[in-house]
Amino acid sequence: xxxETAMASGTGALIRWRSVAALWRRHLQALLRVWKVAITWFxxxxxIALLACALGIGGLVGDVxxxxxxxxxxxxxxxxxxxxxxAIFEASWSAFERIDRSLYETFLTxxxxxxxxxxxxxxxxxxxxxxxxxxxxxxxxxxxxxxLGALPGLLLVSVGVGAVFGCIGQLFAALAPSMHTLxxxxxxxxxxxxxxxxxxxxxxxxxxxxxPVARALPLTPLVDLARAFSLGTVSGTQALQALxxxxxxxxxxxxxxxAMRRRLLR
Amino acid sequence: xxxxxxxxxxxxxxxxxxxxxxxFAVEExxxxxxxxxxxxxxxxTMRMLAGLCPISAGTLHVAGLDVARExxxxxxxxxxxxxxxxxxxxxxxxxxLEVFADLSGLSRxxxxxxxxxxxxxxxxxxxxxxxxxxxxxxxxxxxxIARALVPSPRVIVLDExxxxxxxxxxxxxxxxxxxxKRSGVTLLLSTHYMDEAELxxxxxxxxxxxxxxxxxxPAELVARHGGGRVTDLRPSGARRxxxxxxxxxxxxPFREMGAVFRVSADGATLPALEGVTVSERAPNLEDVxxxxxxxxxxxx
Numbered sequence: 001x002x003x004e005t006a007m008a009s010g011t012g013a014l015i016r017w018r019s020v021a022a023l024w025r026r027h028l029q030a031l032l033r034v035w036k037v038a039i040t041w042f043x044x045x046x047x048i049a050l051l052a053c054a055l056g057i058g059g060l061v062g063d064v065x066x067x068x069x070x071x072x073x074x075x076x077x078x079x080x081x082x083x084x085x086x087a088i089f090e091a092s093w094s095a096f097e098r099i100d101r102s103l104y105e106t107f108l109t110x111x112x113x114x115x116x117x118x119x120x121x122x123x124x125x126x127x128x129x130x131x132x133x134x135x136x137x138x139x140x141x142x143x144x145x146x147x148l149g150a151l152p153g154l155l156l157v158s159v160g161v162g163a164v165f166g167c168i169g170q171l172f173a174a175l176a177p178s179m180h181t182l183x184x185x186x187x188x189x190x191x192x193x194x195x196x197x198x199x200x201x202x203x204x205x206x207x208x209x210x211x212p213v214a215r216a217l218p219l220t221p222l223v224d225l226a227r228a229f230s231l232g233t234v235s236g237t238q239a240l241q242a243l244x245x246x247x248x249x250x251x252x253x254x255x256x257x258x259a260m261r262r263r264l265l266r
Numbered sequence: 267x268x269x270x271x272x273x274x275x276x277x278x279x280x281x282x283x284x285x286x287x288x289x290f291a292v293e294e295x296x297x298x299x300x301x302x303x304x305x306x307x308x309x310x311t312m313r314m315l316a317g318l319c320p321i322s323a324g325t326l327h328v329a330g331l332d333v334a335r336e337x338x339x340x341x342x343x344x345x346x347x348x349x350x351x352x353x354x355x356x357x358x359x360x361x362x363l364e365v366f367a368d369l370s371g372l373s374r375x376x377x378x379x380x381x382x383x384x385x386x387x388x389x390x391x392x393x394x395x396x397x398x399x400x401x402x403x404x405x406x407x408x409x410x411i412a413r414a415l416v417p418s419p420r421v422i423v424l425d426e427x428x429x430x431x432x433x434x435x436x437x438x439x440x441x442x443x444x445x446x447k448r449s450g451v452t453l454l455l456s457t458h459y460m461d462e463a464e465l466x467x468x469x470x471x472x473x474x475x476x477x478x479x480x481x482x483x484p485a486e487l488v489a490r491h492g493g494g495r496v497t498d499l500r501p502s503g504a505r506r507x508x509x510x511x512x513x514x515x516x517x518x519p520f521r522e523m524g525a526v527f528r529v530s531a532d533g534a535t536l537p538a539l540e541g542v543t544v545s546e547r548a549p550n551l552e553d554v555x556x557x558x559x560x561x562x563x564x565x566x
Contacts, residue, residue: 016338022368029365030356106352106413109316110369111341265320266279 015119019112023120027090028127046082046136053078053200054145065202068231075140076226077199079154082136083129083161084219085190091125091169092185096176104264114261118170122253125169126162133158146230153229157222160245164218165190167252174259193219198227218248267330269294269421269452270315274324277310277476284310286476287324294420297443297453299463301555302473308456309349310476312425315454316346328421342370345419349426351410353398359409360385360394363416370417377416384412388442404435411442422446424455428462440465460552470551474558484551491557492549499527503541512537521556 031038054071064073098104107117133154140146146154168189176182196210197203197219206214214220221241228234268291277285285307292298300308313319314326317337326333328340354362360381367377385391388408393401401409407427414422427443428436443466447453457463463470464484471481472491480487499509499520509527513520516537521528529536530553533546 018371019369022365025368026354026357026365029361030354033356033358033361101355102348102350102352103354105318105348105350106354106366107369108318109341109344109346109348109352109414110366110417111338111371112369113338265318 015115016111016113019110019116020119020123023107023112023117024123024127027120027124031128041086042132042135046078046132047139049082050075050078050136050139054143057200069145071143071145072231073227074200075145076150076154076230077197077223079133079136079140079146080157080161080219080223080226081194081197081199083132083158084165084193084222086128086132087125087162087165088169088185088190090128091121091166092173092176092182093169095121095170095173096179096182099173099263100179108264114264115257117264118253118257118260121170122163122166122256125166126159129158129162129165130155147232150230150232153234154226157226157229160225160242160249161219161222163249164222164245164252167249167256168218170256171252171259174256174263193217198223218245221245267294268292268327269296269329270298270454271327272311272324273326275311275314275321275326276323277307277314277319278322284476285314288476288478289324290471290478290481292452292454294452295447295450296468297447297455297466299467299470300454300456300473301458301460301463301470301551302456302558303458303555305475306473307476308473309425312346312348312423312454312456315423316344316348317341318348342417343420345414345417345422347407347410347414347422347424347427349429351406353406353409353413355398358395358397359390359401362398362409363413366413367416372417380416380418384415387415388412389438402435404431404438407431407435407439408442411439415446419451421452421454424453426456426458428457428459436462458555460550460555464551472554472558479558487554488549488551491554492551493530493553494549495530495532495546496549496553497529497531497533497536497544497546499529499536499539500525500543500545501541502543504539509539509542512539 053074058070058074061070064070104117108114137146137151137154141148141151169185172182172185172189196214197217198214203211203214203220221244225238225241228238270292272288272290275285275288276283288307288311290298300311302308310319314321315328315333317333317340321334328344331340333340354365357365363381363384364377367380372380385394388411390405390408390412393405398406398409411424411427424443428439431439440462443453453466455466467484469481469483470487471478472487473479480490482490501509513527513529518529518531518536533544
């Protein structure tokens with residue numbers, strides 16, 4: 001069985017990275033065309049959330065988790081939560097519009113395969129997560145809530161956010177019969193995780209019944225990782241959390257590819 | 267060697283058989299049409315060729331390559347214009363072409379040069395930097411064709427290339443397809459327009475319910491299935507009821523098409539009728555199609 005055959009028979013064994021890069025370039029070009037609006041997504045919205053939490057709630061609650069200011073506690077959480085929204089929006093909502101306008105069909109008439117389309121979307125979801133992390137962190141670094149040295153770690157975490165939520169977004173985009181039902185990805189996935197993954201309060205304060213659920217949420221280990229980098233408390237726990245993130249991607253990626261294949265090739 | 271060859275091609279969707287044992291061959295440089303009513307299996311056949319639709323049974327080859335097993339290789343020289351156009355509304359006209367060139371493996375410089383060429387060929391150069399949404403329906407279709415041409419394909423598959431276009435835009439699309447044909451490109455197109463099929467196609471496969479009923483040049487098809495003369499009776503005073511009764515009484519099969527009664531017979535053989543304008547003509551492809559769309563050729 002030659003390489004082309006492996007691909008066509010659906011094993012997905014062969015990925016042509018040239019196609020993935022071309023798709024990524026297409027997505028970047030589309031984003032840059034609307035840069036004036038995009039700036040508000042990347043800067044204004046997360047800036048508001050950050051200021052409201054750090055200054056508003058921060059003034060009420062004082063220190064968290066033994067001597068950390070609430071602003072320093074919440075900042076990495078908002079960095080990761082915002083990155084998640086960017087990744088999931090790109091891979092589900094924007095992607096669904098591309099399916100709907102037969103754009104994926106056009107991509108497939110070039111020498112491009114379904115797994116390559118999915119990888120291109122996830123790569124770009126990660127890129128958006130990276131841009132968002134850079135801009136939100138810049139804010140927080142400016143206010144002294146995140147040390148500059150934590151930035152490489154946060155960027156690494158946001159690639160993980162892009163991968164996990166890129167996969168989830170693509171899975172939903174492939175399975176949703178309409179834009180209407182697709183909105184469930186925000187109601188059922190993005191919003192609960194934004195609030196219950198330890199971004200705004202430690203998961204440990206939740207009732208005993210809820211805590212294990214919150215810990216299992218895909219966003220929770222990513223928030224913990226970001227916070228460990230930001231507060232300089234990286235330990236062996238983080239290795240396990242990183243492993244959990246990798247395992248999630250290993251399970252979700254083939255599922256997203258299979259679902260998208262069923263959706264597009266009929 | 268045939269450029270496109272289908273043998274016993276089948277596509278099933280659960281209980282429904284959309285394409286039911288199709289066999290045909292398209293020679294290099296030929297323009298081949300799939301003509302048939304909606305639901306005949308034209309689009310499914312084209313989607314199978316484009317690798318967008320897994321084949322249930324049978325084989326499909328393009329330039330000797332198996333579409334099912336070498337999909338990526340086939341797409342290197344197969345251009346596809348789908349019914350939906352599939353344009354990228356997030357990019358400019360030029361952006362659409364350059365991204366497709368990138369996806370097809372062209373270098374940046376080659377992509378730019380090729381985009382310029384196809385824009386000039388389809389007379390879209392002055393729209394290059396416009397948003398896709400600013401284009402008319404005809405221009406959108408031409409952009410979809412331009413995009414398919416970017417990688418210089420040897421075979422182009424077009425699903426209903428002129429459906430939904432105004433008469434002037436249709437003629438432009440036809441002229442552009444004709445000039446592609448002159449350059450030696452093999453074309454496979456589906457249509458339910460007789461004028462389009464007759465004008466563009468060297469040979470036509472008449473399809474119905476997922477099967478090919480007959481293949482031939484337009485003239486051959488008309489000769490085989492058009493019958494003798496076709497006569498239209500247009501009431502000019504006579505009551506429709508009277509004409510209906512007279513034809514039935516004479517045992518002449520007829521079809522009421524809007525204002526006229528159409529009869530597959532010589533006007534002289536019909537019962538004499540008062541207040542009727544009789545016009546007689548040779549059968550054309552449309553007569554063949556109407557028989558097919560209604561019943562299928564075998565019973566026609």
